[in-house]
Amino acid sequence: MKFGKEFGTQMVPEWQEAYMNYNYLKTLLKQILLFRQRPSVSDKVKSTSKASSLRRKGSLFRAFSGLTSHTSKNDKQDEVIMISTMQQPDEEQGEEYPRYQTIFLKSLEEGGELELIFFRRLDNEFNKVVNFYRTKVKEVVKEAKELDIQMEALIALRIKVHHRTDADVTPLTFETNTGSNPLEVIQESKVSEEHQVIKLKDANESRMASLEVLNRIKINAAPETPISTMRSVFNSLNLDLNYNRNELKAAQQKLKRAFIEFHEKLRFLKNYNFLNQFAFSKIMKKYDKITSRNAADTYLEMVEGSYLSQSDEVAKLIARVEATFIKHFSNQNRDQGMNILRPKAKREKHRVTFLVGCFFGCSLALIVAIILSIHTRDFLKSEEQIQYMNTIFPLYSMFGFFVLHMLMYAGNVYYWTRYRVNYSFIFGCKPGTELRFKEVLLISSSLSVLILAAILTNLEMDLDPNTQTYKTITELLPLGLVTAVLLIAICPFNIFYRSTRYFLMACLWRCICAPLYMVTLPDFFLADQFTSQVQLLRSLEFYVCYYGWGDFKKRDAQTCSDSSIYKTISIFIAVIPYWIRFLQCVRRYYEGSDSTQALNGLKYFSTIIAVVSRTVYDQRKGTTLKIIAASTSGIATIFSTYWDLIMDWGLLNRSSENPWLRDKLILPNRSIYFIAMIVNVILRLAWMQTVLDFTEASFLHRNALTAIIASLEIIRRGIWNFFRLENEHLNNVGKFRAVKTVPLPFSYEDEDKDL
Template identity: 60%
Template structure:
């Protein structure tokens, strides 16, 4: 793999703009190379020139990396007759807007013919290096401040641990390092080999009188208590409290260590990039410029700063002692989780299941054709009662296939979906795992369809076989059992994550709304027909005569009422989530978003009432509310969720930054969004009468189109979220710390 591609693949996606622009520098060097080749053609060299040029290239090759291995007090060697550049450090008063040191390169061969491109190269090189230096310095200052916060958090944690485990312990005088008995990470490392009694003497329990607890598990009750109370809870000195504190601090240490690792990688990768580009410059120009420049790189803050390395050592020592029971192997495994490896068995079974699915689809088609089931008298009865039952699984499989496609393209275009969703490291499902689950479910569904593909009842009993008629219900039970299975099989971590997010949706607005919560609620708004099918399951098997494939669901007022409520539930979840976000952040945009979902609720209710009880007045209300909701939702999709339709952007009617190289894809997606949203309205309005297709088939087609629309929406929604993170260099999740000052405003 070429270095340029390897350099890009190892970047932190959210910091991409902070890395040196290796590709642009390489492009400038290509222009230098083109000019030099043209110059050689214009003036053929003498017989001795090629050998001299080769000798210069050979010498340059050995000197390109010397700046990273040898230390010199000066950035240039005046004794070298091949000297091409002079690198100097600019003083802060000369560059008032700069933070820390800045560097400028003077090109000493600017009078030569064609040196303009080389001047541009070094000007761009200086800009990139200064950008990297300033970004790295700022991030190091941030982690130093975070380390101080973790010091104080550890003080309170150790004091709380001693208070609970040894209630008779008498607090000693505060540590000399801090008025509150601070125990910095440096001292934690020093105390590793000391007896427990000596460690306790360094800790002051006085700090517990000045802190509040922030680790009460969030629930509906705790949220209501915070609303009316508005203050943080006092310490109760319980073991559960200690356990929650330990869990929060462990998460904070893991995330802090990850940040330090990425900073270390950032420093190394950029140093390597400058080394590579200078080597390429020396090779193209046959000059000796890399030595002086790389000496400057080595003596700069980017290379000489050791704060990150020291912090990593101290964090590892503290984590191993306090969160891994002094087991280094376990502690390092928690701090540095292994990268997820591609499992070839997953690929094999995906191929097997998809092959079986295709074979089963062919078998269904041949069976229908051989038995001439489309002309059977029981066709209408089958399509009314059995087909909707199996369509439930088709909706799930189609949604999973769209999600797998989303993951594939997110990975291809370096959208950090795992960070955005907050998945645990190395546990996120890739597109192959999603394809495995969806193909496995499709095999089960198609096998069930074949076993239940009978449209004529027994003439003697005037009923169907109970065993085969219960196949759809059995399949639903199997799927639910797998989903809620407590054992560590079939991606338990991911199943638990899904269940927790779903529970947060149900408990809205009493839970803090995170990105996965409202993203899942948005998915549910596109699965209204699936929810109605679940309602049909209850009615069909609970109150219908499934042996004779008969039901009276449409004749029940209770069923009709629940048919409205079921369709409203997903939009109600999102409405409550928007209210919670508006209440927490005081963002009026979230209030407008809540109005969008409220308008959709009104439209869904009025349309469904019109279908059940037609009338001119309700028809006008349903039509007007549907138009308002459709326009509102379409505008929000494109402008707010996708960030498109920006009139004054660099890309007209799009965004300033785009991930996809082909701009036409965005316009196609916007057009498809409008068309598919209007198509979905046909399902809600119940316009399903066609001369060739059954009503259940039309419902299934329109519901599938809405799932496809949601899949397209998912890609651009996450792309916009990723670009927002890139613009803010937001590459780490915020872990709430367990303690705060007693005023409740400032964390320790």
Template identity: 70%
Template sequence: MKFGKEFASQMVPEWQEAYMNYNYLKTLLKEILIFRRRMTTSAPVKPRHSASLKRRVSLFRAFSGLTSRYGNTSPKKDKEDEVILVSAMQEADEEQGDQDSRSYQTIFLRSSKDGGEFELVFFKRLDHEFNKVNSFYKEKVEEVVKEAEELNIQMDALIALRIKVNDPYAVSPFINQKTPGSYPLETIKESETSEEKQEERSVDGKEYNMASLEVLNQVKINATKETPVATMKSVFHLLKSDFNFNKNELKEAQGKLKQAFIEFHEKLRFLKNYAFLNQLAFSKIMKKYDKITSRNASDAYLQMIEESYLSQSDEVAKLIDRVEAAFVKHFCNGNRHQAMDTLRPKAKREKHRVTFFVGCFFGCSLALMVAIIVVIHNRDLLNSEGRTLYMDTIFPLYSLFGFLVLHLLMYAGNVYYWTRYRVNYSFIFGYKAGTELGFKEVLLLGTGLSVLTLAGILSNLEMQMDQRTQSYKALTELVPLGLVIFVLLIAICPFNIVYRANRYFLLVCLWHCICAPFYTVTLPDFFLADQFTSQVQLLRNLQFYVCYYGWGDYKKRDGEACKKSDVYDIMYIIIAVLPYWIRVLQCLRRLFEGHDSTQALNGIKYFSTIVAVVARTIHSQKKGITLQIIAGATSVFATIFSTYWDIVKDWGLLCRNSENPWLRDKLILPKRSIYFIAMVLNVILRLAWMQTVLNFTDTAFLHRNAMIAIVACLEIIRRGIWNFFRLENEHLNNVGKFRAVKSVPLPFSHEDGIKHL
């Protein structure tokens, strides 16, 4: 792999604007190369054996040694051979002796020669890129140093809380004694009495500084677990932040601080890799320059880089060592192997068996679809008397799985293109490192579920056709219910099978949606709620499951009995409105928290959709011109409002004065036409509600339930398209703010200016 591609693949996606623009500098070098070739009238032809001769001669060169035993043997350059002069321009802070605030400028000494203007442009751009990299690195280092100071205070409080909880009587003068120059990162094993602690003060001849409990008087606990009850108490100001000194507080505080250390260590690793990659990129680009121009300018420039803050600063390396040592000691009981597995998770390896089973399940799905089509054609089921009865009862039961499989396939496509265009979906969703599902794993789930669903459909057809199984009609009707129970059991299975971490993550987000607005709304929470707004028909099919099997209608295959009740009609509306109502509550929670004032308009958007859905559902149940007009008017308003929000707010498009007219300044996809096509498709698919208002479902050639299923599939496809551009916009927002690490709430709050005790 060429260095340019390797360089791009190892970038932190959210920091890509801060890296050296290697490709642009290569373009400038190509311009220099093109000019020099034009100026060359004739190129000497090298003999064929020159390359092999050069390699043969290099084999006889003296070995310089692994430790540079001969010293620096490169010949000293005369001033006449100098190509560039690099000088450090002092800024305002430099007058006070701050050597880190330099900006560097290169003077090209051969500008008078032919083509010198091209090289002047190259070095000017090179200086700009290096100053950008150096400045960004310095800014980030200062940021992590401040974060380290905050973590020091948090660790002081955690250690003091450990001592207080595990030994509440440990308040002797010895424990509160402060040794000059002590640093509260060393802890000793807690014991039952202070006398035993006094004996452990010196272990193996080493003096251990005891942590002070005085820090607990200057901090407050924030480690209360977020629950609906805790949220209600905080609303009515009943939730106190004082210490109770119990083990639950200690457990929650330790869990939060452990996660903060993990995220901080990841940021440090990003910074270390950032410095290394950029230094390597500057070395590569200067060597290319020397090769193209036959000059020797790289030594002087790379020497400047070696003396710069980017190369000389060692704060990041020291912080990494200290964070790892503290994590091993305080969070892993001295088990370094366990600590390194947590702090430095191994890269996720692609498993070939996943690819194999995806192909296997996909082939089985195709075979089962062909078998179903053959059975329907041979038995002429489309013209049979039981066609209508089958579409009214069995079809809604199985279409639920069809909607779920289609959603999984769309999500697999999203993951594939997010990965291809380096949209950091794992960070955006907040997955635990190494647990995110790739597109093949999602395809595995989708194709596996499709095999089970198609096998169930075929078994229903065969059982009804076989004369020997006619007496087991009630049993055949239970096949869809068995599939639903199987999927639910897999979803809540506590064992480490079928991607347990992802299932747990999904269930937590689902619980947050159900309990809205009692939990802080994060992106995964409202993203999942948005998915449910496109799966209204799936939720209604679940309602039919309860009706069909709960009322015992499956015994006689009669799904119309419970549908005729008023309770079913009311629940039919409530089920459709529920996902939108969850989004309204989430918008209100975000509005009251003050994170985004536009959430008021977003809540109104979802409320207008609720009105439109209720109007359309009542019209489909009772008909009438007046209801049709009301349903049409409310649907038009909700569609215009929602379409505007999708394209302008969620996707960030339709910016008139952007670099890409009517799109946005930054685009990930290479072709701008794709964005315009997506906007048009969003508008068209948003109009799917018209089939209800204009009675498109009542057609002679297609059953009503089949038309409803088609419209529901179109909405799922629209949501899949929306998902990609929504996360692309979120990713670009993170890139603009250089936000590459999750911000973790810390367990303790304190007054400004608190010092280590």
């Protein structure tokens, strides 16, 4: 792999703009090379033979550069560049920092203008890299000081909690064998009600830890639960520091996550430093090769003497963070601590690729078998066709919606990976647990094999006269399939991507409990997926009705279709996803994190009114209801489309560098964005099939048309997913946000935070 591609793949995606623009500098070098190769064809023909014959001989008479030194007495005569350093003030921080400028000494030669442009751009890139690195180093040093204070408070809290537990023991001595108490030996040298001093004895250090810090802090580590949220609403939650083991455990977990994220940021900075230094070395060596000059040594000497190479704060912080983490959070187990801090990269497994191909092949074979079974027995013309579409089809179509959604998500993951959208960071997945597109395809393809096999078995048992006595068992196949999928989803064993399953279940629980939990991006992203799976939720309702009321024994869904309770519940089922999103918007607005959430909540409220009016019209008909359904749906569609294109996708910006798009785009072809906007508007109008009575078309069964409309909405959601996460990624890039912000467990009453 060429260095340019390797350089691009190893960049931190959110810091891409801060890296040296290697490709552009390489383009400038290509222009210099083309200029130097400018002689006419006749000159080339005359000089080719002579140059080829003298090239090797000429190299034999070049000056010897020496074995111990790269410089010679005549090097000053061959100087190409000189580096000057000037102090430039930093307006934000009120400090001065050096700015490097290269003086090109051969600018009067032919083609020197191009080389002068190259060095100017090279200086800009180098100063950009050094300034960014300096800024980030200052940030991590400031964060390190904050973590120092947090660790002092945590250790004091640990001592206080254990002292309260064993208050009758004086002096106190604890021997640590577990990770709950990180101190090897703790001896109490002085005890009083107002002041306690604990002497810490370690193999490497001996210092005094004061418990006075507990008088100036408040604990923020109480786990968020629906009960705690309700208490905070009624202002009955005591925010004072409570010395108990549960809060100690919660504080320790928060601080542990903070150390993990801080270590990751340090590793990003270390990698950023190394890659950029290596890139400057490569580009200067390429310059020397093209121009036959000797400028690389001078320039790289300046690079080595700059802050980029000389600063060692990051390396020292990495060592200290690792030592602290191993001592205080890994029970002195270095291997365990380093596995947490430096997780191994997830490797591609060939068996996943093989199984995906195998399952897709089986799925195609089953589809062909189902089509042949229906065609050979004239099932579409039989009397059982209507009965089958009213009962069995809704049961299996639910799985079809789920598989289609998974296929769209697999496509999203593929393109997110291809265009380096950091979806695992945006979703907050643990390193190494995110599903790649092949793994998503494996889940969807294996599930499709189960579904198609059950459908084929169901058809064969229905159409075969020898199995007519087993109709009850035939009807139980969909229920068995649902049971199997649910058991796999809640399986406690570490199989079938347990971390992902539990992550989704945790997000689902927070969605159900909205607005009692703080809303994160995975929560409202999952809730948005359910707004496009209303028909799947109605299929679940049909499962409960069909099997709960015993209609499966006679294959007749008349009880469900004629029940007023079933119809009323159907309205509530359709509203639930939008109501969850509305409550999430209310919670985010209440927290003050985003003032636009009030309008977003209004958007979902308008959608709730539109869904209710369309469902009522679909059940009762009537001109008045039709007008209400059409008007409310039209308003909701305009509102939602505006929000999709402008707020969620960040498009339709007239003053953008890319007219009617946004300043930064990931996809190279701009027309794709306009196509996506048009498709989004068209698919948003799928509700018109309800108002215009397309469901009554004679050429297609009502349930089949409903399934098609629901599939179009799932496809629209899949398109929305890509551009929504693309916009989120670009926002992170604009703020250079590459690691998660973890709330610290302790806050301080004073502003200076000096303990």
